[in-house]
Amino acid sequence: MPLPATEIDTAALPVLCVDLDGTLVKSDTLHDSALAVARHHPLALLKIPSWLLQGKAALKRHLAATVQLDVAHLPYNRELLQYLQQQHATGRPIYLATAADADTAHRVAAHLGLFTGVLASDGQLNLAGKNKLAAFRSRFGDNFTYIGNAMPDLTLLESCKEPMVANPTPSLRAALRKARVTPARTFDETVSxxxxxxxxxxxxxxxxxxxxxxxxxxxxxxxxxxxxxxxxxxxxxxxxxxxxxxxxxxxxxxxxxxxxxxxxxxxxxxxxxxxxxxxxxxxxxxxxxxxxxxxxxxxxxxxxxxxxxxxxxxxxxxxxxxxxxxxxxxxxxxxxxxxxxxxxxxxxxxxxxxxxxxxxxxxxxxxxxxxxxxxxxxxxxxxxxxxxxxxxxxxxxxxxxxxxxxxxxxxxxxxxxxxxxxxxxxxxxxxxxxxxxxxxxxxxxxxxxxxxxxxxxxxxxxxxxxxxxxxxxxxxxxxxxxxxxxxxxxxxxxxx
The missing domain is CATH 1.10.600 (Farnesyl Diphosphate Synthase)
Structure with a gap:
């Protein structure tokens, strides 16, 4: 029988880290931002090639500076969001860990009010894959749980405790089976x-x-x-x-x-x-x-x-x-x-x-x-x-x-x-x-x-x-x- 929320020993639980794009949110905020630029500032699309030459993190920073997404109406994964709310109620530390730009990530975190902290791309370093894993280990050691959805998340899911996935892509499912990694939980909210x-x-x-x-x-x-x-x-x-x-x-x-x-x-x-x-x-x-x-x-x-x-x-x-x-x-x-x-x-x-x-x-x-x-x-x-x-x-x-x-x-x-x-x-x-x-x-x-x-x-x-x-x-x-x-x-x- 599960313990009441007030009796759960949160100190014994690994830090819960959750990805944003494709995981907490069913869309990709990078693509959403580019489309918002196309709608509101179409001439700014001409600058995207030069922004991209500066690196993917710089591209995200420029797009975030050009338009601000409406984070209140993003298509959140409702099942995952409910789980995070339950974990937050127990006092468990939860981090939003995303390759999205820090500005977008902080606004999402402020809107939801569930996160202990935010780890995100800063305009210079694209926080994905190995970069994200290095950030986790420098801050949490190996005591973290991660929720992801795509192939760049594979190394993190292999390295964390109790890996979880949300709307996983077919390629990630196959890679996890090959690596013999069984997700502790799957938050699947997809339509055929x-x-x-x-x-x-x-x-x-x-x-x-x-x-x-x-x-x-x-x-x-x-x-x-x-x-x-x-x-x-x-x-x-x-x-x-x-x-x-x-x-x-x-x-x-x-x-x-x-x-x-x-x-x-x-x-x-x-x-x-x-x-x-x-x-x-x-x-x-x-x-x-x-x-x-x-x-x-x-x-x-x-x-x-x-x-x-x-x-x-x-x-x-x-x-x-x-x-x-x-x-x-x-x-x-x-x-x-x-x-x-x-x-x-x-x-x-x-x-x-x-x-x-x-x-x-x-x-x-x-x-x-x-x-x-x-x-x-x-x-x-x-x-x-x-x-x-x-x-x-x-x-x-x-x-x-x-x-x-x-x-x-x-x-x-x-x-x-x-x-x-x-x-x-x-x-x-x-x-x-x-x-x-x-x-x-x-x-x-x-x-x-x-x-x-x-x-x-x-x-x-x-x-x-x-x-x-x-x-x-x-x-x-x-x-x-x-x-x-x-x-x-x-x-x-x-x-x-």
Whole structure:
């Protein structure tokens, strides 16, 4: 039976030393600092090569001097943190021993209030591996316990009493088995990559890229080569969009960690590393570019008569989407109203890109409808954020520039835009252009009440604070929305 905390002989216990990056915190504060610099001081990134030439410890010192991480919202390993709190309650000496810069380490220690002292890099000596072991022995002799997570910690775990690990890497697990070192305790708080990556790449957001097929569907063009080209374009756009989502998440780490829902995102929560995110960005963008280049080749190979007049027009629009999205992530998302215009424009760009990939022009009716309809979706996204913020007692959306007092104005803008799209639809149905594609145009009038109901219900739910801030997620998960979508398809088919 364990002794009560007050009866434990802490003097007989070895000093408890715990690593920071990847151990106490699931992320790496060096990478987090570099990303914060990219967000707040992008020009300072040009100095990183010269800082790195001064040594890794100097790089960490310069980054820490440029930005201060929000240590209160770092993704701490909760199980390990609870253990440290229990040990602290017994009076056991605990040291934060990390290769992170001393400034960052001291601020983490001050925030948690658990540590007897801090051992960290000082701008000259990078306190990792053998350097950390030497610091331990000079201060504690061999009477220390260490908690680590990666290969640089192997020598310390082999040399300490009661080695422990937290979220150990596969390479460290293998090395410990080879060295016949059995951890006394493992603090594992990880999520399977198979579960984390679909969330990180926003796989559900690929539903937006179905808009690429819209020009050919509305033109009733079923040419095999065109369909195949549109499918390749869909995959290209999906990979490009996923890469930009990761860029946005990496740049928004600190803001996401303060958000009640977004803090669970894979990069914000530390379930995926920033380096793996950067690697996937490069892979996805390279693959997206390759697919965009072969779109016209696929069309001409399958349907030579349907070869594109402008074979690389899709590649141009893919580039426009990429540049616009990056500009949104870096700056435009913090500009009031400009951000919703850009968001709605990104939907419309998908339609134009579909036109470029298939060679089928976008009608003025489709362009007008999409502008107003997607503008309404962009406004409802911001409205839902403010509505949910208001319920939590907040007043300003971090990094957005909107205030809770803007709710009614956004509601006015958004509902007006949504109903304007319905007006465009009614004008199209009554126009001779529709009669050229549909034998029973009168049946298309059934689309009007369905669309009015969906838009009104979307805003009604958002006003109640029941929208999860993403209308796309709502549309593909809400049963009534899916039913209304099926009705739209049936009405259009009946009108052919």
């Amino acid at each position: 990559p198979l579960k984390a990556w679909p969330k990180a790449i926003r796989l559900h957001q690929w539903a937006k890229n179905v808009l690429i097929f819209l020009p050919l569907l509305l033109a009733h063009n079923w040419t095999p080569g065109i369909l195949a080209g549109a499918t390749v374009a869909f995959l290209s756009f999906g990979l490009c969009a996923s890469a930009t989502y990761i860029v946005n998440d990496l740049l928004d780490l600190e803001a996401d960690r303060q958000h009640p829902r977004k803090r669970r995102r894979p990069f914000a929560s530390g379930d995926l590393s920033a380096l793996s995110g950067i690697a996937v960005i490069v892979l996805f963008l390279t693959t997206s570019l390759a697919l965009a280049i072969i779109v016209p080749l696929v069309i001409s190979a399958i349907s030579p008569d349907a070869s594109l007049v402008r074979p690389h027009h899709f590649l141009l629009w893919l580039g426009i989407y990429l540049v616009t999205t990056l500009a949104y992530s870096l700056r435009l998302k913090r500009s009031v109203l400009v951000d919703v215009i850009v968001l709605s424009g990104l939907y419309t760009i998908r339609i134009i890109a579909g036109s470029a990939a298939t060679g089928i022009p976008v009608s003025t009716w489709l362009a007008g409808f999409s502008i107003f309809f997607f503008l309404s979706l962009a406004f409802v996204k911001r409205f839902a954020e403010l509505e949910n913020l208001s319920e939590r007692g907040g007043s300003t959306v971090g990094g957005r520039g909107y205030h809770v007092s803007d709710i009614e104005q956004l509601r006015s803008f958004g509902t007006a835009s949504g109903y304007a799209s319905v007006v465009v639809l009614t004008l199209y149905i009554s126009n001779l252009d529709a009669a050229q594609l549909y034998h029973h145009t009168n049946r298309l009038w059934l689309l009007v009440p369905v669309l009015l109901l969906w838009i009104s219900r979307l805003w009604f739910i958002a006003s109640r604070g029941q929208l999860d801030e993403d209308p796309v997620v709502y549309a593909i998960t809400d049963r009534r929305s899916l039913f209304m979508g099926l009705l739209v398809v049936l009405v259009v088919l009946s009108a052919l």
